[in-house]
Amino acid sequence: MSTAVTHKQGFGAFLWDYLTTVDHKKIAHLYLIAGGFFFLVGGLEAMAIRIQLIKPANDFVSAGFYNEILTMHGTTMIFLAAMPILFGFMNAVVPLQIGARDVAFPFLNSLGFWLFLFGGLMLNASWFLGGAPDAGWTAYAPLSTTSPGHGVDFYILGLQISGAGTLMGGINFLVTIINMRAPGMTYMRMPLFTWTIFVTSVLIIFAFPALTVGLFLLMFDRMFGSGFFDPAMGGNSIIWEHLFWIFGHPEVYILVLPVFGVFSEVISTFSKKRLFGYTAMVFATVLIGFLGFMVWAHHMFTVGLGPAANSIFAVATMAIAVPTGIKIFNWLLTLWGGNITINSAMLWSLGFLPTFTIGGTTGVMLAAAAADFQYHDTYFVVAHFHYVIVGGVVFGIFAALHYWWPKMFGKILNEKLGKLTFWLFFIGFHLTFFIQHFLGLMGMPRRYWVFLPDQGLDTGNLISTIGAFFMALGTIVFLINVITTSLKKQEVAGDPWDGRTLEWTIPSPPEHYNFKQLPLVRGLDPLWVEKTEGRKEMTPAEPLGDIHMPNNSILPFVMSLGFFIAGFGFIYQVDDISWLSLVFVGMGIALGTMFVRSVKDDLGHHIHKEDLEKGAK
Amino acid sequence: MKGWMGKFRALFLFSSLLLVLSGCGKENLTAFVPEGYGAEVSLNLIIISLVVMVFVILVVMIVYTMVLVKFRQKKGKEDFIPKQTEGNKALEIIWTVIPIILLIIIAVPTVRATFDLADESKADESLNINVTGNQYWWHFSYNDQDIQTSQDLYIPTDTRVYLNLKSSDVIHSFWVPSISGKMDANPENENTMYIEAYEEGVYYGKCAELCGPSHSLMDFKVIAVSPEEFEQWKKDMKSVDPEAQPETASAQEGQKLFQENSCIGCHAIGSSPAAVGPNLTNFGDRTKVAGVLEHDKETIVNWLLNPDELKPGNKMAGNYPELTEEEAGKIADYLLQLQPSEITPESAGNE
Numbered sequence: 001m002s003t004a005v006t007h008k009q010g011f012g013a014f015l016w017d018y019l020t021t022v023d024h025k026k027i028a029h030l031y032l033i034a035g036g037f038f039f040l041v042g043g044l045e046a047m048a049i050r051i052q053l054i055k056p057a058n059d060f061v062s063a064g065f066y067n068e069i070l071t072m073h074g075t076t077m078i079f080l081a082a083m084p085i086l087f088g089f090m091n092a093v094v095p096l097q098i099g100a101r102d103v104a105f106p107f108l109n110s111l112g113f114w115l116f117l118f119g120g121l122m123l124n125a126s127w128f129l130g131g132a133p134d135a136g137w138t139a140y141a142p143l144s145t146t147s148p149g150h151g152v153d154f155y156i157l158g159l160q161i162s163g164a165g166t167l168m169g170g171i172n173f174l175v176t177i178i179n180m181r182a183p184g185m186t187y188m189r190m191p192l193f194t195w196t197i198f199v200t201s202v203l204i205i206f207a208f209p210a211l212t213v214g215l216f217l218l219m220f221d222r223m224f225g226s227g228f229f230d231p232a233m234g235g236n237s238i239i240w241e242h243l244f245w246i247f248g249h250p251e252v253y254i255l256v257l258p259v260f261g262v263f264s265e266v267i268s269t270f271s272k273k274r275l276f277g278y279t280a281m282v283f284a285t286v287l288i289g290f291l292g293f294m295v296w297a298h299h300m301f302t303v304g305l306g307p308a309a310n311s312i313f314a315v316a317t318m319a320i321a322v323p324t325g326i327k328i329f330n331w332l333l334t335l336w337g338g339n340i341t342i343n344s345a346m347l348w349s350l351g352f353l354p355t356f357t358i359g360g361t362t363g364v365m366l367a368a369a370a371a372d373f374q375y376h377d378t379y380f381v382v383a384h385f386h387y388v389i390v391g392g393v394v395f396g397i398f399a400a401l402h403y404w405w406p407k408m409f410g411k412i413l414n415e416k417l418g419k420l421t422f423w424l425f426f427i428g429f430h431l432t433f434f435i436q437h438f439l440g441l442m443g444m445p446r447r448y449w450v451f452l453p454d455q456g457l458d459t460g461n462l463i464s465t466i467g468a469f470f471m472a473l474g475t476i477v478f479l480i481n482v483i484t485t486s487l488k489k490q491e492v493a494g495d496p497w498d499g500r501t502l503e504w505t506i507p508s509p510p511e512h513y514n515f516k517q518l519p520l521v522r523g524l525d526p527l528w529v530e531k532t533e534g535r536k537e538m539t540p541a542e543p544l545g546d547i548h549m550p551n552n553s554i555l556p557f558v559m560s561l562g563f564f565i566a567g568f569g570f571i572y573q574v575d576d577i578s579w580l581s582l583v584f585v586g587m588g589i590a591l592g593t594m595f596v597r598s599v600k601d602d603l604g605h606h607i608h609k610e611d612l613e614k615g616a617k
Numbered sequence: 618m619k620g621w622m623g624k625f626r627a628l629f630l631f632s633s634l635l636l637v638l639s640g641c642g643k644e645n646l647t648a649f650v651p652e653g654y655g656a657e658v659s660l661n662l663i664i665i666s667l668v669v670m671v672f673v674i675l676v677v678m679i680v681y682t683m684v685l686v687k688f689r690q691k692k693g694k695e696d697f698i699p700k701q702t703e704g705n706k707a708l709e710i711i712w713t714v715i716p717i718i719l720l721i722i723i724a725v726p727t728v729r730a731t732f733d734l735a736d737e738s739k740a741d742e743s744l745n746i747n748v749t750g751n752q753y754w755w756h757f758s759y760n761d762q763d764i765q766t767s768q769d770l771y772i773p774t775d776t777r778v779y780l781n782l783k784s785s786d787v788i789h790s791f792w793v794p795s796i797s798g799k800m801d802a803n804p805e806n807e808n809t810m811y812i813e814a815y816e817e818g819v820y821y822g823k824c825a826e827l828c829g830p831s832h833s834l835m836d837f838k839v840i841a842v843s844p845e846e847f848e849q850w851k852k853d854m855k856s857v858d859p860e861a862q863p864e865t866a867s868a869q870e871g872q873k874l875f876q877e878n879s880c881i882g883c884h885a886i887g888s889s890p891a892a893v894g895p896n897l898t899n900f901g902d903r904t905k906v907a908g909v910l911e912h913d914k915e916t917i918v919n920w921l922l923n924p925d926e927l928k929p930g931n932k933m934a935g936n937y938p939e940l941t942e943e944e945a946g947k948i949a950d951y952l953l954q955l956q957p958s959e960i961t962p963e964s965a966g967n968e
Contacts (some may be wrong), residue, residue: 035789062830062929063831063834063929063930064930066830067827067829067830067832068888081912093792114912115636134830135827136827140787140788140827141684141831142804142919143788143827143828144786148788152630166665188835231804231805236805237788237803237804237805238803238805238806245854254860267873271688271699272697272698273699273700273701273702274700274701274702274703274962275702276703276704276705277704277705277709278703278704279704280704280709282756294944302790302798302799302800302801302803302825303801303803303808304800304801304803304806304808306733306735308735309730310735311727311728311731314724314727314728314731315724315727315728318720318723318724318727319720321716321720322713322716322717325673325712325713325716326712326713327710327847328677329677329680329708330685330704330709332677332680332681333702333705335685335688335690336680336684336686336688337699337700337702339688339694339695339697339698339699339700340684340685340688340689340690341690342690342728344688350685353677353681354678354681357674357678358674361671361673362670363722364670364723365663365666365667365670366725366833367727367730368662368663368666368723368727368730368951369727369730370659370662370727370731370733370734370798371656371659371662371663371727371730371798372798373655373659373734373797373798373799373800374648374659374794374798374799374826375657375662376790376798376799377790377792377799377825377826378825379785406831433707434899438642440649441642441647441649441663441794442641442642442643442646442647442648442649442794442823443643443646443647443648443794443795445823445824445825445833446825447827447833447834448833449830449833449834450834451833453644453907454643455642455643455821456641456642456643457642475633477734480825492816505680507795520688543739565917568708569632590754595774
């Protein structure tokens with residue numbers, strides 16, 4: 001392919017290409033790299049937590065620093081690692097799965113990434129500028145409104161900027177999936193991964209504004225002396241908890257639904273069967289999304305909402321177990337009667353099933369309000385949500401990495417190292433978190449900097465820390481895998497796994513216009529439909545013609561930089577009013593870029609038919 | 618990958634073994650051995666839900682194991698294309714209906730227990746105690762009894778004691794696992810819960826909501842004594858004379874220093890409710906210094922010389938004149954002899 005030739009360019013040009021790209025596949029790379037980087041940062045923070053808790057009354061880190069670490073671990077993993085990496089797959093796969101040449105709003109897509117990245121950098125800049133946020137990732141008022149220093153301010157501005165990027169991603173993918181499906185791709189023929197992204201996008205659109213509003217109020221309380229959360233001024237600190245969890249609970253499903261999609265694809269592909277109960281799976285996904293919004297107060301059973309509210313939220317929460325159960329059994333029945341290949345991607349999926357079942361069942365246990373009075377804010381909860389978020393989301397990310405790596409990068413990750421990663425991580429994970437269920441009920445509250453000797457908590461914590469080292473080791477093996485694979489020269493066919501969906505019909509990695517001709521979709525698992533009829537390729541839905549593509553643009557980067565600069569202005573104007581000038585500079589850059597974007601015609605370019613026929617760019 | 622199941626089994630055996638070895642935790646801290654009504658109600662619910670959920674996990678694991686054993690790719694059958702089954706209505710209805718039934722089994726006792734534990738109908742005729750969470754200590758005010766104290770909460774056994782929880786600063790959460798589940802102490806409203814201890818004893822309490830650097834050091838004790846002893850304790854507490862002269866010379870000087878160095882500005886002795894720091898009325902009888910430290914003279918001296926090092930972020934640091942070690946020792950002597958009652962954690966069986 002000629003792309004290989006044109007890519008022989010200097011590092012500067014390569015960098016410029018990525019800074020300006022609006023190609024969803026390159027944005028996917030960016031999300032993966034940035035998210036992966038933050039995943040390592042969050043992992044280091046996790047190791048610091050576990051080392052501190054290796055023995056009673058340890059003094060590896062100080063009390064204040066510990067709170068910063070635990071806050072940043074949670075915030076980083078949720079906002080800067082898990083979600084962006086999933087956004088990476090969303091970008092890499094969804095347009096291909098629905099047979100589209102691009103996303104609906106390529107410019108917005110790039111803007112979303114840069115906002116996320118600059119928000120994340122801002123959040124982490126706090127480490128070097130006087131201390132990170134220390135009020136927990138939930139930032140409950142009044143602890144967050146009264147926390148000294150600028151840590152929480154970085155939390156507010158960092159998440160606000162990064163959250164805006166996420167919201168854009170949600171809008172973009174909802175519109176993409178609704179409008180840009182290939183001919184014949186009806187809703188009930190969409191691959192399950194696309195379906196889960198569809199529902200996830202809806203959740204993002206409804207959940208993130210709640211976070212935006214909450215952060216806005218918090219910002220005004222901290223920086224401009226308002227009293228939304230200050231009881232002394234007639235405010236109410238519980239309102240923050242409601243706002244936070246109205247966002248925060250759907251957020252859990254924003255994280256976990258996409259990996260449900262990943263597992264559906266992987267399990268179906270490697271058992272060579274179509275997904276069992278596809279319709280029920282779709283229905284369950286939508287139902288989980290809906291119920292995800294109805295249950296936020298189960299995070300607040302001990303706040304004092306009263307027995308009526310507690311009971312309603314308890315029962316509503318339990319109800320989520322029904323669609324989730326449907327999913328588990330449908331996956332099992334997809335495997336049933338199949339021809340199961342166990343490779344790395346499949347290993348992560350098979351590891352997920354029992355792990356997530358445990359996480360789900362402890363979720364039902366937590367939903368029992370009067371029992372939650374004992375679990376709440378203890379290591380039982382820590383164990384539960386790590387079973388769901390690591391056993392679900394992180395396992396899903398690893399499965400997706402092994403499954404789609406060839407499509408994204410044109411190389412297959414090493415199987416031996418892949419399996420080694422899995423076993424180290426899987427055993428380490430259960431070693432770390434299974435014991436924590438018991439630690440919680442034995443009287444260990446979460447977010448404890450130290451636990452005291454002679455309280456029966458020593459052994460459990462030691463085992464937990466040992467497990468964490470296994471997980472770290474597994475991650476290192478994966479990194480080695482990525483590096484050695486990248487250095488290898490390897491050619492991968494378009495369809496290395498005997499796939500079923502549209503992304504496997506085109507070369508790996510795909511051309512930047514994805515499909516030379518849009519495919520005609522004639523059923524669920526369109527590629528499989530063609531294969532069963534003896535064809536190797538999709539039937540095209542259109543004659544070969546010119547393809548319209550958007551132009552690259554540096555504006556999203558500049559705009560995000562503007563907000564980034566303004567963020568520092570907002571944070572430091574509390575100390576010295578002259579910092580407000582930075583707000584004007586930053587907002588000036590951002591608004592100026594918006595103005596340029598609005599008035600400058602950017603009509604994109606065409607790839608001509610003749611070039612397509614030559615196979616050239 | 619032959620060791621799939623083997624590894625699983627090993628993991629399971631290993632973790633259950635650990636559980637046996639470590640027991641169920643320290644008996645006056647763990648929620649596994651309830652010593653009070655709330656903890657018992659919660660544990661019953663935990664057991665009901667655990668049994669149902671273990672059943673679910675077993676069903677999943679059985680199907681899962683069968684799938685992996687039966688349908689793994691066999692050698693020479695790489696190209697075998699299985700039947701592309703679409704679904705099965707009957708099966709799908711079954712695994713929708715059965716979970717609903719299982720959830721009802723959990724939901725009904727959940728709702729009943731939730732209302733039971735929020736029952737306030739007997740609040741007026743029971744003992745009421747106002748509990749205030751502060752960074753990082755607990756204040757207890759037996760208001761109708763005119764008794765103020767902190768850190769060690771005395772209650773009579775076999776009695777419903779209503780706690781009215783509030784916070785003076787950030788959100789805290791009051792938790793005594795072996796007696797009852799937790800309830801938050803919020804700054805804007807008063808939350809009510811009740812606790813009832815069955816046996817005499819000293820139960821460990823913890824703050825469960827992140828409240829600042831010393832969140833993990835915000836321990837307290839609930840000391841359950843027989844109703845008769847509790848009456849005696851109340852009488853002793855009420856008869857405390859804050860001005861009383863200590864016996865030893867060192868303690869007498871300590872008392873003077875205590876008043877001169879504005880300690881008294883924050884720490885009340887007796888039933889004055891105005892204190893912003895822990896009330897010290899029965900300090901000599903307490904189990905721990907600052908909730909977590911050894912209760913001896915040396916620790917108190919260290920505390921007085923450098924409170925921030927022992928409990929980071931606490932509000933005492935920097936709010937009183939600097940003391941010499943000798944002065945601190947005298948104050949410690951004074952504080953340690955504040956022992957108004959024979960009813961102490963030791964008499965209740967503190968280990």
